[in-house]
Amino acid sequence: MAETVHVLVAEDEPLAAMAIEDFLSRKGYRVTLAVDGLDAMERLQADPADLVITDLRMPRMDGHALIRELRRRDPGLPLVVMTGFLSLDGNADDITGDAWKPLEVLRKPVSPQMILDTLERLLARHAL
């Protein structure tokens, strides 16, 4: 890898965020943590990321709002969604359609390896 890949993780549960950061850092990624959507937007403004991992339910600005905002700015930015909800479809916040791609959904509980695999798959496709 010529350049270190920058990943932003938006997750309001600091315990989960910390472990993801530790894991991805050890795998050679540069990780930035954000506690909610607004925090993520501010950090991305200052330091754009190659990929964003986000939770859905967060204070102030939730995952759905964050995804909409990011898509509006960059239709090609790879996104990974982590959620504890059983169902994501059937409402106004549907993010399962093709319009939202490149986007992958991971169901909680997630494993760090799973995040890594998804991340690499999305980045490989993005690089093509």
Next chain:
Amino acid sequence: MLAGVASWFDSSAYMPHGVCLLWRPDLLALHVGADALTGLAYYSIPVALVYFVWRRRDVAFSWVFWLFAAFILACGTTHFFGIWTLWNPDYALEGVVKAVTAAVSVLTAAALWLLMPRALALPSPRQLAITNAALQREIAERRAAEERYTGFFNNLAEGLFVVTVRPDGRFALDTLNPVHARATGLDPARICGRLVEDVLPPATATAVVERYTACVAAGGPIDYEEVLDLPVGRRVWHTVLVPVRDVSGRVVQLLGSARDITERKRLQEELEQASKLATLGTLAAGMAHEMSQPLNIIRIWAENALSRLREGTLDAARTEKVLTLAAEQTERMGRIIDHMRTFARRDRGGAEPFDPAPCVRSAVDLVRNQYALEGIAVSTGPDGGEPGGPVLVLGRPLQLEQVVLNLLSNAYDAIREQGRGGRIAVEVDADAAADHVRITVSDTGGGIPESNLPRIFDPFFTTKEVGKGTGLGLSIGFGIVDAMGGRIEAQNLEHGDGQRGVRFTITLPVVRPAGSKAEVAHG
């Protein structure tokens, strides 16, 4: 005197009557002929009368015929005596016969006049014919009516049956219509007139006799649902019994109509089951989300530690941190499971006196943080404590918590639907002096259309999208509050800042445990 009367019978003193006729053969012949014919004719009439009375035993006033016979017989005898005295001067004997004849004649004449009104009242054959024709018509009409009602009885789709209430108070099955015979599997020919307990299985007989007795005691129609084991199997019936009284007012008969509602009951149960499953689905989804948070943390930390272990970068301090964290998160999961358990147990145990305030607080605590993340603030009003100590209501605390949770969840959905943040205010107004406690949940969710307000407590009424609400939450809440002797009401309200919303008010009666009065007095 007696000697005088005896001298009447001394015929030697008189001359035969023929002397008066100068023994003229032509005159004698005329008398003898006329008297003989008259006498014979008179004698034949009683025979005819007696023969008539003897053949027509049903004839009215037959004794009058006997009297007539005696009178005519006597008359005939006087004529024969008229012939006898032409040659033999037994005038005394003839006088006696005439006297007897006179007596019988007077008697007959008097009897006839006395009898006249009753004889006149006897219907004539013409009158009888008219009466007969009228009777025939009435019979025909009654037959037609009978056929019509038999038609109803035999062809109505409703199961009909008739029960005889015997003077000893026991019940006999009289009849049942073909529909009911088919529905029950009972044969009308075999049950007719037999006691209920001789025809039906013992448990079924006991059950129906109890109902029949209740109907007689009520003295009016009764209406109920029952499950009966019958020759066709176990069926559920909706039955109506109507008592029939005789002129003295005693209930002599019960008319029953019964409809087999087994299928309807089954569908109803299926529907209830489906709604239970829907509630379970909502519950399962919520639980899955709650559990996914700690599980997520444990999995990420555990696998991250495993990865470090393989790399050789897992030190003791990090291991301790990971294990502590896993223990803490499993404890958090345990608490979630405990709450689910108390929810699952909510139907067990009876009502108890409890303070509703902590119960409401606990419901609010359950959602406050979650709602705050969505920009919905839940306030519990000024907590100034409760003057005079806690106010108690009677019921099950977890059920009340469930009702409040449902109201909070409805408020949450309504606010979310508006696409912006909002407020939910929960207040417990427990005035020790009053005999009731009021719990209010107000929101800024836009309110409920006035036309929907009367229906919101109806089962299955929902304004949410298909699949979003069961339409049972408020109706279950209504049932719980009603069982506590309280009531729940909804009204639209206009907040000061122009926002609209709904206020649900739960009013519960206050119970005072023994001794609490003294506590209030000293407090």
